Amino acid sequence: MPQVGARPALSRSVEDYLKAIYRLALQASPVATSDIAQALDLSAPSVSGMVKRLSEQGLLEHVPYKGVELTDRGRRAALGMLRRHRILETYLVEKLGFTWDSVHPEAERLEHAASESLIERMALTLGNPAFDPHGDPIPQADGSVAEVESMPLTEIPPNSTVEILRVVTSEPKRLRYLAEFGLTPGSILYLVDRQPFHGPVTVRVGRKDRVLGHEMAALVLCRPTDGDQIA
Amino acid sequence: MPQVGARPALSRSVEDYLKAIYRLALQASPVATSDIAQALDLSAPSVSGMVKRLSEQGLLEHVPYKGVELTDRGRRAALGMLRRHRILETYLVEKLGFTWDSVHPEAERLEHAASESLIERMALTLGNPAFDPHGDPIPQADGSVAEVESMPLTEIPPNSTVEILRVVTSEPKRLRYLAEFGLTPGSILYLVDRQPFHGPVTVRVGRKDRVLGHEMAALVLCRPTDGDQIA
DNA sequence: TCGTTAAATTAGGTATACCTAATATTAATA
């Protein structure tokens, strides 16, 4: 008997800010307000205003003209949102037949409306998955996140066999393009060739050789497999 | 491959207003603004203000000091919301193990966030149900609503056998109380006795006799069965 | 050290959706 208790206290906007700041902080910290503005497609003054409110609420610390860092409370909230988002994506793909390129915007809205107990019911039904359909790690209920070592396809030496672990874009067109080539988490591929100066990468998936531009190849994160399983 | 297209244009508040007005209009039309205020737990001036905006948007017609009626557009939107709400409730109960007393607030939030295609996926998975867990009819995608003839338990003559079709409350405590007595849609019961002057109603469910107050009995809508199946 | 520039903030304004207090309308009652 799950109790449906409404969770919020945080508005949809606040939740999206915290999530964006968390992700930007993985790249560089403190996080510049202009980067937040770009990530959320908002004007810089809007972000300045929100940042002030969030720091007053103790969700982040702001050093004016320097940047922003999440407090523990802010980070916990952000991790909670990432968990919700990724459980939802996984559920939509696994249980409702959505494609991996279509679930992001749906999860982007549902993450603010679903109760804690709904998310945990879904997680249970899925067998508490550790990764979502894009290979993104799902933060656990206790706030822990799996750390996975991986390299972009652009850094893999030729003549190696790798497993795809993660694809780091949410753009439907790019996801569809990669899926057409069989480049989804879990697939095994053999790196045939890599050209210098941001040149293309040639990979063999199954029997087919595919040529990928540098920009797309950089989105595909891999792990070397033990032996060369494809010749 | 469902496309997840974000649906809105209408805000959460607007959607809840339209739904409330639709339901109130089933009782009496035009709908008084004070009744809307009571249904949504808002002040009367808030409703006056929103009513003005909704009529400017062509979602309803307002005759000041008289009341409000939905336009075709408003009614279509309201029926869409009821469909979303009731599909969600049904899915939560059938596929995720929620209890019938806990799903209402969850659906009340999700109905504004779920895309059309998510709702239709859920409906398909459920086999396009016609009624939700409370026996409320689910409007179909074309806007049609099943009309079911039914009588409250308070109007059933003694010594008859009836099937419960619908329970018209969303209060968890009342729903749990009724479920304890086995009074859920689909159950068959025998009406033992009915006292006058808003007096109690005695029903037999399975082997047990239960005494229900008039107020609770009025929430249980029934349909006479062919024969007297319980003696 | 003194501009110049890029980044960030402040100033001032809009839209939505609430609120309370004051006023207006309607409809029933005396």
Next chain:
DNA sequence: TATTAATATTAGGTATACCTAATTTAACGA
């Protein structure tokens, strides 16, 4: 018909979350 009471609306205000335009700050090179 004139009160009166209930109902509804208008007036005026708050909070959130956006915006553009103007200003401030920090950092860097001349």
